[in-house]
Amino acid sequence: MRIARERAAAGCGVVVVLHDLTLAAAPADRIALLDAGRTVATGPTCDVLDADRLTRVYRHPVEVLAHPRGGAPIVLPERPLRSRLTDRRPGKTSQRWTTERAGSGPGRGPGG
Structure with a gap:
């Protein structure tokens, strides 16, 4: 990334291809978002990287x-x-995992 920044500062065009969008957004003025090889959006980074x-x-x-x-x-x-769930059936000692959405579960708000 240092080299890309140096080249951009010298007035060169720079294209960087990354899958980490946070890393891609850090130095970018503009960004292109692709989906299955097709361009979904291009433009200012904050406009394109919409939730x-x-x-x-x-x-x-x-x-x-x-x-x-x-x-x-x-x-x-x-x-x-x-969160860990224990199988309470007779003779079963295995544990299994389940998922909870953020904001739910023990100590995490209503019902939790």
Whole structure:
């Protein structure tokens, strides 16, 4: 990334291909978002990296926050919380995991 920044500062055009959208957004003025090889959106980074658009492209809930210094988008895929359930059937000692959405579960708000 250092070399890309140096080249851009020297007036060169720079194209960087990354799958980490937060890393891609940090130095970028403009960004192109692709889905299955097709361009979905191009433009200013903050306009293109929209939570609703990214959720549709990645088919997974995404949250986009502004970095506290500079405002570059920070892209956070929703990550399910894991809680352990114990199989209580007679003779069963295995444990299994289930997922809970953020904001639910023990100590996490209503019902939890």
